[in-house]
Structures are given as structure tokens and as C-alpha cells.
Amino acid sequence: MSVILGIETSCDETSAAVLRDGILLSNVTKTQLVHHRYGGVVPEMASRAHQKLIVPIVRQALETAGVRIDEIHAVAAVYGPGLIGSLIVGLNFAKAFSLARGIPFIAVNHLVAHLYSNFLEEDKPEFPYVALIVSGGHTILSFVEAPFVHRVLGETRDDAAGEAFDKVAKMLGLGYPGGPAIDRAAMEGDPAYVSFPRADIGGAYEFSFSGIKTSVLYHLRKNGLLPGNGKRVEPPVLNHIAASFQAAVVDVLTKKTVRAAGEHRVRHVTVSGGVAANNALRKSLRGELSARGIALHIPRMDFCTDNGAMTAYIGMLRLERGDHSPLDVGPAPSIDLVDEVICHA
Numbered sequence: 001m002s003v004i005l006g007i008e009t010s011c012d013e014t015s016a017a018v019l020r021d022g023i024l025l026s027n028v029t030k031t032q033l034v035h036h037r038y039g040g041v042v043p044e045m046a047s048r049a050h051q052k053l054i055v056p057i058v059r060q061a062l063e064t065a066g067v068r069i070d071e072i073h074a075v076a077a078v079y080g081p082g083l084i085g086s087l088i089v090g091l092n093f094a095k096a097f098s099l100a101r102g103i104p105f106i107a108v109n110h111l112v113a114h115l116y117s118n119f120l121e122e123d124k125p126e127f128p129y130v131a132l133i134v135s136g137g138h139t140i141l142s143f144v145e146a147p148f149v150h151r152v153l154g155e156t157r158d159d160a161a162g163e164a165f166d167k168v169a170k171m172l173g174l175g176y177p178g179g180p181a182i183d184r185a186a187m188e189g190d191p192a193y194v195s196f197p198r199a200d201i202g203g204a205y206e207f208s209f210s211g212i213k214t215s216v217l218y219h220l221r222k223n224g225l226l227p228g229n230g231k232r233v234e235p236p237v238l239n240h241i242a243a244s245f246q247a248a249v250v251d252v253l254t255k256k257t258v259r260a261a262g263e264h265r266v267r268h269v270t271v272s273g274g275v276a277a278n279n280a281l282r283k284s285l286r287g288e289l290s291a292r293g294i295a296l297h298i299p300r301m302d303f304c305t306d307n308g309a310m311t312a313y314i315g316m317l318r319l320e321r322g323d324h325s326p327l328d329v330g331p332a333p334s335i336d337l338v339d340e341v342i343c344h345a
């Protein structure tokens with residue numbers, strides 16, 4: 001019997017979840033809207049918002065779950081990667097909670113939590129599998145061999161896929177976050193209108209999206225379509241450029257994911273992160289993978305984007321193994337997928 005409280009504050013979502021014996025009782029997430037008017041996440045504002053939200057969100061998660069504070073066996077919180085000011089809020093809350101209640105504290109790597117987020121769903125992947133994490137901050141392809149045995153195959157060398165969506169949306173005069181806006185605009189567009197470069201750099205599984213982004217910029221500039229010089233991109237050209245850009249990103253993501261699945265002979269692939277919402281990406285991956293008899297797992301959106309449930313899930317696995325974390329674990333803004341802070345209880 002275990003009741004875990006999971007806390008997520010790595011970027012601009014404040015989230016808390018309660019997991020009892022592997023069953024999710026609540027997952028309360030508040031996306032901070034304050035950043036929208038600035039066209040991106042403002043770190044200082046994110047940490048202030050987390051500070052305001054953390055107690056009410058945890059309270060709401062406990063109420064929804066129908067669980068009292070004294071029924072919680074362990075508290076798990078993300079310690080990195082992410083924005084330092086944001087991480088500090090959730091991490092310190094969890095450490096104080098652990099100290100006050102005399103329960104174990106478990107520091108969770110945010111990327112590890114993304115890797116296993118599909119286990120929150122009924123339809124679980126089977127080991128080994130290839131996992132693609134595509135969000136505003138990350139684009140990582142990894143091989144998950146067994147529980148907690150995973151390695152990075154490749155990641156982006158510059159912009160994350162979601163970041164490229166957001167930046168191109170800005171150039172096209174669409175709002176923030178740009179991914180959903182481009183996804184919508186692209187539905188009415190011709191993906192073959194402009195052939196933007198599909199960067200296939202270096203290692204087989206490395207990504208680069210800054211070249212595609214720059215090509216969109218040059219295309220808009222060359223055709224006098226950059227917002228601000230009197231003209232702006234209007235439909236249907238707007239739709240065509242959105243579709244062409246999206247097609248380039250989706251092609252690269254699909255090609256490398258399918259290649260990784262083939263070379264590692266897996267029967268399952270998981271995708272998580274905000275960009276997993278993208279309709280063209282889902283369609284492309286589903287088509288290519290099902291043609292090879294490989295199952296695609298994309299959790300519901302609440303579990304794709306940053307959430308406390310996946311933190312709680314890792315907390316549960318770690319508690320089962322007796323892996324707690326010392327209370328002096330600090331925020332680690334730049335850790336990668338493989339780092340874990342464990343002290344065996």
C-alpha cells in the first residue's frame with residue numbers, strides 16, 4: 001500500500017497528483033497564462049506564479065483524491081531539468097512536506113518522468129521500447145530497455161521542436177503557444193508549397209531545427225511577408241507556409257523515430273511532450289509504425305504535457321525499490337536524462 005504525492009514545477013505548469021497503489025486519484029495542473037502576452041515563458045514570472053499556486057494546487061489534488069495529508073507515504077518532486085526558480089518552488093515544498101511529515105522525499109528527473117508517462121494509461125508499452133520526448137524545451141529520442149534502464153540515442157543540437165513551432169508561429173503573426181496555431185493553420189495548407197530543409201546532421205538520431213526555422217524566416221523576408229513591414233502573411237499563403245514548415249519537422253521526427261525503432265527491434269514506441277498533440281505528427285507516426293507492426297503509445301494530453309502524475313509514478317517505482325533522496329538535493333536546471341539522485345534507505 002502506497003500513497004504518493006507528486007509535484008511538478010519545472011517550467012510553466014504547476015501540477016500536483018495523488019497516486020494510490022498505482023491508481024491515479026487526482027492530477028491537478030494549472031498552466032500559467034501570464035506568459036502568453038510575452039510570447040514565451042518569462043522565468044521570473046513562472047517562479048512567482050508557482051509560489052502562489054503550489055499550496056492551493058496541492059490542496060486541490062488532495063481534496064479531489066479524497067486523501068488526508070497524514071495518509072501520504074512519500075512525496076516526489078522534480079529537481080531538474082527546468083527553470084531554476086521554478087524548480088526551487090516545487091522542490092522546497094516537497095522537502096518541507098517530507099520533513100514535517102517524516103516521510104520519504106524522492107527527487108525525480110523530469111525527463112525520466114516523461115519516459116514512463118505512458119504507464120499512467122491502460123494501454124501500457126512493453127519493454128524494450130523507443131521513446132520520443134518532444135516539447136517546448138526538449139527533443140530527445142531514447143531507448144528504454146527495462147525499468148530505469150534507458151539511454152539517450154540522440155537529442156536536438158539547437159532548438160527543441162516545440163520551440164521551433166513557437167518561433168515560426170511568431171514570424172507568421174500567430175499567437176503563443178505557436179504549436180496549436182500552426183497545427184490548425186496547416187490543416188488548410190499545402191505541405192508541398194515550400195520545401196524547407198530536413199536537416200539530417202551528424203549522428204543518426206541527432207536533431208536540428210534551427211535551420212528549418214531560419215529557412216522560414218528567409219522565405220518570408222524574400223517575399224516581403226514578415227509582419228511589421230506593412231504586409232503580413234494572409235491565408236491561404238499563411239496556411240501553406242505553416243503546412244510546409246510542419247511537414248519538414250514531422251518528416252524528421254518520424255524518420256528518426258522509425259529508424260530507432262527498427263534498429264533496436266522494438267515493438268513499441270512512446271511519445272510525450274506538448275508537441276505530441278500535433279495532428280500531422282500523430283498521423284505520420286501512426287502510419288509509418290503500424291505499417292511495420294509497431295504499436296504507438298501517446299498518452300492523453302494531460303499526461304503528455306508537464307504533470308504531477310508522472311512525477312508521482314516515478315516516486316512510486318522508486319519507493320518500491322527503497323530509493324529515497326537526501327534532503328540536500330538541490331535544483332539541477334541542466335541535468336540530462338541519465339542522472340538520478342538516489343540514496344538507498
Ligand code: KG4
Nearest residue numbers: 135136137162177179180183274275278305
Ligand atoms: O510539454 P509542454 O506543454 O511544455 C514544455 O515545453 O515543457 O510543450 C509545450 C510545447 C510548446 O512549444 C507548444 O507550441 C507545443 O508544445 N505544442 C504543439 C502543439 N501543441 C503544443 N506543437 C505542435 N502542434 C501542437 N498541436
Ligand code: ZN
Nearest residue numbers: 114135305306
Ligand atoms: Zn516536460
